[in-house]
Amino acid sequence: MTFASIRFNSLLLASFALITSLILATTDSLTKDRIAESERKAAQRALLEIIPIERHDNDLLMDVQPIPEKFWSVLGLKKGGDIHIARNSGQPVAAIIPSVTPDGYSGNINMIIGVNFDGTIAGVRVVEHRETPGLGDKVDLKKSDWILSFNGASLVNPQASGWDVKKNGGEFDQFTGATITPRAVIYQIAQVLEYFSEDSERLLIEAAKATPEVQAANNTEVNP
Amino acid sequence: MSEVTVAEVAKNGLWTNNPALVQLLGLCPLLAVTGTVVNALGLGIATLAVLIGSNTIVSLIRNHVSDAVRLPAFVIIIAAFVTCAELLMKAYTYELYQILGIFIPLIVTNCAILGRAEAFASKQNVGMAAFDGLMMGLGFLAVLVVLGALRELLGQGTVLADMHLLFGASASNWVMRPFGDSYSFLVIILPPGAFLVTGFLIAIKNAIDNANKRRSAAQKTAPVKGAKRIRTTGHIS
Numbered sequence: 001m002t003f004a005s006i007r008f009n010s011l012l013l014a015s016f017a018l019i020t021s022l023i024l025a026t027t028d029s030l031t032k033d034r035i036a037e038s039e040r041k042a043a044q045r046a047l048l049e050i051i052p053i054e055r056h057d058n059d060l061l062m063d064v065q066p067i068p069e070k071f072w073s074v075l076g077l078k079k080g081g082d083i084h085i086a087r088n089s090g091q092p093v094a095a096i097i098p099s100v101t102p103d104g105y106s107g108n109i110n111m112i113i114g115v116n117f118d119g120t121i122a123g124v125r126v127v128e129h130r131e132t133p134g135l136g137d138k139v140d141l142k143k144s145d146w147i148l149s150f151n152g153a154s155l156v157n158p159q160a161s162g163w164d165v166k167k168n169g170g171e172f173d174q175f176t177g178a179t180i181t182p183r184a185v186i187y188q189i190a191q192v193l194e195y196f197s198e199d200s201e202r203l204l205i206e207a208a209k210a211t212p213e214v215q216a217a218n219n220t221e222v223n224p
Numbered sequence: 225m226s227e228v229t230v231a232e233v234a235k236n237g238l239w240t241n242n243p244a245l246v247q248l249l250g251l252c253p254l255l256a257v258t259g260t261v262v263n264a265l266g267l268g269i270a271t272l273a274v275l276i277g278s279n280t281i282v283s284l285i286r287n288h289v290s291d292a293v294r295l296p297a298f299v300i301i302i303a304a305f306v307t308c309a310e311l312l313m314k315a316y317t318y319e320l321y322q323i324l325g326i327f328i329p330l331i332v333t334n335c336a337i338l339g340r341a342e343a344f345a346s347k348q349n350v351g352m353a354a355f356d357g358l359m360m361g362l363g364f365l366a367v368l369v370v371l372g373a374l375r376e377l378l379g380q381g382t383v384l385a386d387m388h389l390l391f392g393a394s395a396s397n398w399v400m401r402p403f404g405d406s407y408s409f410l411v412i413i414l415p416p417g418a419f420l421v422t423g424f425l426i427a428i429k430n431a432i433d434n435a436n437k438r439r440s441a442a443q444k445t446a447p448v449k450g451a452k453r454i455r456t457t458g459h460i461s
Contacts (some may be wrong), residue, residue: 009293016297020304027308031315038318133259134380134410 047084049141050114050123051094056086060096063087065206067097074195076100076108076188085207086114092207094122095200099192103184106130109139111185113192117200120154124189136181146173146182155193163190228348230355237359243336244367244422245429250334253327254368255418259379262386264372265365266320270309271331272361277305278337279345279357286346298341299332306332320389336364367425374421381407 040061047060064082072080076099084096094116101109107130114122124147131137138144149172164170165183174182243249250271257263281301289297310328313321321328331337340360345353376382381403388396401407411417 005290005292009290012289013293013296013300016300020300023304024307027311031311034315035311035318038315042318042322133413134408 046112046125046127047096049125050096050112051086055122056088056093058085058087060084060086063207063210065095065203065210068199071195071199074191076102083203085203085210087207092117092204095196095203097192097196099188101184101188103180103187104129104131105136105178105180106132109181109184109188111188113189115193115196115200117204118154119193119197119200120152120157121150121189121193123148124150124185126185131181132178135175135178138175138178139181139185144175146175147185149173150189153189155190155197160190163187228352230352233352233356234359237356237361237363238366239363239429242363242367242429243339243360244364245426247336247339249336249339250364251422253330253334254364254371255415255422257324257327258368258371258375258418258421259413260376260382260385261369261372262320262384262389263323264368266313266317266390267324267327267331268361268365268368270313270328271334271337272358272365274302274305274309274331275337275340275361275364276354276357278302278341279353280350281305282341282345283348283350283353294346295338295342298338298346302337302341303332317390323389336360371418371421371425375412375417377402378421379409379412379417381409 044061051060061084063085065085067075067077067081067083069080072078075081075097078100081098083098085092086094086096094114096112096114099111099113101111108128109126109131110128111124111126113124116122125141126139126147129137129139131139138146141147158171161169162171163186165172165174165179165186167174167179168183170186172182172186237243241247244251244254253267253271257267278298278301282298285297306329309331310321313324313328340356344356348356373383376385381401383400383402384398386396387398388394412421
């Protein structure tokens with residue numbers, strides 16, 4: 001009697017699990033392409049904000065260079081990442097570098113920093129953060145255009161001492177009631193610029209090797 | 225099986241037994257995502273869809289599932305619906321999906337849903353169960369949206385901000401700023417604000433209920449004045 005009921009119940013539950021997983025598999029296969037497309041668009045939108053479509057003619061998402069492991073700690077990356085190369089008629093114009101600073105007020109601040117190959121900043125965006133709403137979250141372009149004040153800056157403009165908040169004698173504004181967040185962002189951007197001055201020559205050489213034709217060949221090899 | 229009318233089910237879900245204000249279920253997403261109307265609307269609609277779906281299926285299978293495995297079976301059904309909702313939101317409203325983040329999969333743990341499956345849908349016919357899901361979902365959605373609207377208005381001084389996340393690019397200029405550009409009131413945006421505003425909403429609902437009770441009590445006692453003679457017919461046994 002007990003065995004019969006155990007068998008009945010387990011079969012019942014198993015059939016439930018089976019039917020629901022079928023439904024889930026169907027939904028998944030129906031939405032998979034659409035989701036991949038949405039993810040791609042979201043990633044691309046952030047890149048396009050930094051290097052607008054007038055400045056380049058390649059596919060920013062596909063044109064990537066891996067970051068050498070020795071630079072991971074400078075950029076704050078734990079698992080490495082890719083640098084996106086923007087080029088105009090084959091010529092590299094700018095690199096978009098991912099970077100993370102752990103020194104925010106709460107948790108990591110993930111950014112992407114676009115640097116022109118002449119060493120000036122093309123644009124910075126905070127991609128993900130958990131800073132205090134109303135105070136530290138002004139690093140987000142949705143809340144304040146503070147992040148645009150980095151456009152055109154470089155390691156020589158301002159000088160090294162200028163890469164700080166105004167309260168500490170730097171060039172960049174702090175926010176009322178919040179200095180930790182902007183300072184973390186400023187320091188990290190300066191660090192990215194230093195990385196770039198060290199690594200940009202290698203990047204240019206690598207990027208020159210990876211012409212669109214070569215990439216197309218590589219991509220077909222990976223995804224036949 | 226107790227008989228319930230459509231009107232009772234509707235009134236229960238929207239007011240008397242409102243999942244958020246009376247049963248106080250699903251408070252975690254309620255408090256966490258109601259910073260703006262669009263977030264509240266997104267999570268509310270997802271919860272509504274899951275509630276209708278799970279109530280319907282639970283009612284369909286109510287006579288075929290033994291008591292021993294009833295709860296696990298319900299949980300499987302609810303989890304399946306939530307995962308579908310998550311996939312669909314990811315596919316069609318990706319930015320909103322990113323903002324709501326963990327709270328979409330967490331709909332599974334919203335006790336309002338399992339509670340309705342167990343207390344109502346497993347005892348009623350399919351139509352009534354689906355309708356109950358709709359009404360409970362609407363009741364939850366309404367509270368979410370009111371809360372979101374109040375916190376958005378009082379906290380960051382906007383009305384209908386970021387609606388393009390849900391309604392496409394044409395909705396991005398719906399936003400209004402009645403208090404000017406620089407207004408913000410931090411406490412309301414932060415979690416304590418969610419508790420405060422929810423508390424006030426519950427207080428207002430209770431005040432309305434009490435006022436109604438007093439009025440109907442007054443109406444009942446009024447006619448007694450004239451009739452002082454009590455006639456008894458029939459037996460008292």
